[in-house]
Amino acid sequence: MFCVECGKDGPTVEGLCPSCFRKRNPLVHPPESIDAVVCVDCQRLESGGGWVRVEVETAIPMLLRERVPTDPRAGRVTFTHVSRAEDAKNFGLSVKAAARISDIEIVESFRTRLRVQQGLCPTCNRRRSNYYEGILQVRAVDRPLTGGERIRLVAFVQEAIARRSAKGEEVFVSKVEEVRGGADVYLSSNRVARTVARELADAFRGTVGSSPKLFGQKDGKDLYRVTYVVRIPRGTPSGGRDPGTP
Numbered sequence: 437m438f439c440v441e442c443g444k445d446g447p448t449v450e451g452l453c454p455s456c457f458r459k460r461n462p463l464v465h466p467p468e469s470i471d472a473v474v475c476v477d478c479q480r481l482e483s484g485g486g487w488v489r490v491e492v493e494t495a496i497p498m499l500l501r502e503r504v505p506t507d508p509r510a511g512r513v514t515f516t517h518v519s520r521a522e523d524a525k526n527f528g529l530s531v532k533a534a535a536r537i538s539d540i541e542i543v544e545s546f547r548t549r550l551r552v553q554q555g556l557c558p559t560c561n562r563r564r565s566n567y568y569e570g571i572l573q574v575r576a577v578d579r580p581l582t583g584g585e586r587i588r589l590v591a592f593v594q595e596a597i598a599r600r601s602a603k604g605e606e607v608f609v610s611k612v613e614e615v616r617g618g619a620d621v622y623l624s625s626n627r628v629a630r631t632v633a634r635e636l637a638d639a640f641r642g643t644v645g646s647s648p649k650l651f652g653q654k655d656g657k658d659l660y661r662v663t664y665v666v667r668i669p670r671g672t673p674s675g676g677r678d679p680g681t682p
């Protein structure tokens with residue numbers, strides 16, 4: 437076979453020798469810069485899959501895969517890079533991209549700059565505006581909670597939320613209010629408020645009641661803020677069970 441471009445004899449792809457094919461079909465279209473957004477509150481980094489807990493340096497291969505346009509005929513393009521921090525927010529990147537198109541091994545090098553910008557993820561944005569969907573009220577039956585009980589019950593709820601948040605669930609405690617008879621814990625997720633109310637009642641042998649209140653609409657659906665009240669009985673065992681330990 438002869439290359440239609442340069443006339444060289446040998447294997448061809450789409451009529452071109454490997455070297456002419458590469459010239460005609462760049463593997464990557466490197467952007468001048470790649471912007472990464474890091475949340476100022478939680479330090480998570482925005483990626484195509486959401487906000488992830490990862491160091492910027494560690495995230496560079498992922499950012500390259502997400503942000504550098506590549507020839508769609510290439511299967512998985514692998515990037516290797518060397519980064520040089522110019523300051524806290526700018527990294528110079530020397531990148532090698534490698535892939536196969538048809539039977540041709542292609543390796544291309546380019547330089548780009550990674551710019552780290554500050555942003556606010558949706559969860560932290562909600563947290564800052566004291567967003568909540570559910571209220572978990574901790575109370576006792578026929579009496580006010582003692583100070584010690586109130587501290588234990590609120591701590592139970594806060595730990596249950598912290599465990600979920602550590603696993604990557606988008607949930608947080610908006611605020612805790614001490615009220616007559618107990619405390620009100622405001623939670624960003626109605627679903628989690630319901631589950632934690634159940635866990636709390638199970639751990640302290642209490643009961644759960646609930647009352648929904650319509651507070652708006654989203655995409656034609658009614659939105660409710662639900663108040664869950666957990667009442668613990670008289671003579672409750674002092675500690676309660678910690679569900680975090682088997």
Ligand SMILES: [Zn+2]
Pocket residue numbers: 439440441442443444452453454455456457
């Ligand atoms: Zn050629």
Ligand SMILES: [Zn+2]
Pocket residue numbers: 475476477478479480556557558559560561
């Ligand atoms: Zn955040």
